[in-house]
Amino acid sequence: MDLNLLTIDAVRSAVQERKTTAVSLAEAIYGKIEREDPAVGAFLTLSKERALVKASEMDALAAKGEKLPPLGGLPVGIKDVLVTKGARSTAGSKILGNYMPPYDCTAVARLEAAGAVVLGKMNCDEFAMGSSNENSAWKPVHNPRDLSRVPGGSSGGSAAAVAANMAVATLGSDTGGSIRQPASFCGVVGLKPTYGRVSRYGLIAFASSLDHIGPLTKTVKDAAIVLRTIAGRDPMDSTSAEMPVPDYVAELEKPVRSLKIGVAKEYFGEGLDAEVRKSVEAAIEKLADLGCEIIKISLPHTKYAVPTYYIVATAEASSNLARFDGVRYGYRADGARSLSEMYRRTRDQGFGTEVKRRIMLGTYVLSAGYYDAYYLKAQKVRTLLTRDFDNAFKHVDVIVTPTSPTAAFKLGEKVDDPLAMYLADIYTVTANLAGIPGISIPCGQTREKLPIGMQVLGKHFDESTILRVAHAYENAA
């Protein structure tokens, strides 16, 4: 089998019809990882034993002629911020360098229950904080399309592995664009579902009101299949919504004719690379050719999204990351004479620079005297940003934007300028603040052959429509 052409259905039918076995497929991918991943750096930990047990189980089912579950034999990778029982989960941080979780994340458990084979854990920015994967405490990820460039972040390993065919699908997390932006940089599909659509039980928390789990895949259909598997209420996560899960795959085939597509001028302004603009505008024309109605809209508060995001996200992070204190799990610094010295040294030595920067900013904006000026202000602007979308969705079904203002940048290019790095998320943070779903799909490339991504945003819990539009574009492109 050509590993480069695998989709979920292709894997499942090949294993079902005994054209290959799930074990030999997993072994072939492990061989590819061994040969090719040293140059990319997508994997942090391999879970071979666990993978082969699951793969054998699928082969046994197929041998008996029984019907495989929907993801039967599917080789998947899991971002390292999602905990996996007995498989090291570090969140890309030294402070969790030796952490062996005693339980499985719900999304991972649901994938495995549907027959998926967990190959290993994907590299990412430390605690998912970053837009280039250069904040991993272990190693950077290189973009498989151009090894001198970043894969995006923070789910850089998850995107790179799919792009390099070292996994057929992966899970990532998205707090401000961390699934969509790397998907765009690596030329794959990345979906951030609605807030509450997918359980976060077992996701190592960064910013709880903004964190989401979602798939990275080669095709829109595969994203729909994975979402259908992981979506739905989970009693272990009280923020998971009690909403019925539609059959996203069946919904893909509904026509897109006369759907109303919003194009917001605020997403095509200053800072947008000319080649990216051209590609996304061409994609919008393609959607018009398919019978969609293109409607100009305005989302007037968009320019305030990044500052709002960096207050809300860092405030929540400073609170969530207080649990890393060297007592119950993870790294502990040696030689401290008192408890408070132990906390400080552990955190000083265990956290990287970007994580400390965000903890400091978050602590500052929450501190006495600054709470109203920063945190409360940001929460109010969050209301305005969300209202922008509510108003827009009275007139349109989806909104199409570029995913990122540029294609993949060079490793090292923005590493010393945190603000420039934060602005790489300018088109993606809005969906996290409002909680709406968004998908990034490839829409052409630059002259340097770097992938360009188009983002489709939708109404709360209306993943079906964004998937449908993305699928129609993918088929037409």
Add this chain to the structure above:
Amino acid sequence: MKVTEKDGAYVADLANLELTVEERVRMLQDLNSILQHIDSLNELDTAGVQPMAQVSDRYGMDESKQGSERFAYATREDIHEGLRKSLPHDVALQNAPDSDGIFFKVPKVIER
């Protein structure tokens, strides 16, 4: 400079971080440059705008229900064994940097 050296030390203390001298200098520069960008929020008049802390209290729930009734699905009886059994002692301690098999061990808290 909005954040002074003294503020920086105070915030580091609150966050249980020590930071080296070089880290502190760099941190102050970065915080001030980010806060300067954040100051653009002051252009907006937000008087009368309700703050938004969460998404799930306004989308994805039963609109016909009010207040805590909306989240009744997320609650359960307060029982000893909840949704799953608690972790056994040895499993809960397996990741501890230091333990005596029963408790987590930490450096001395109270001086005699």
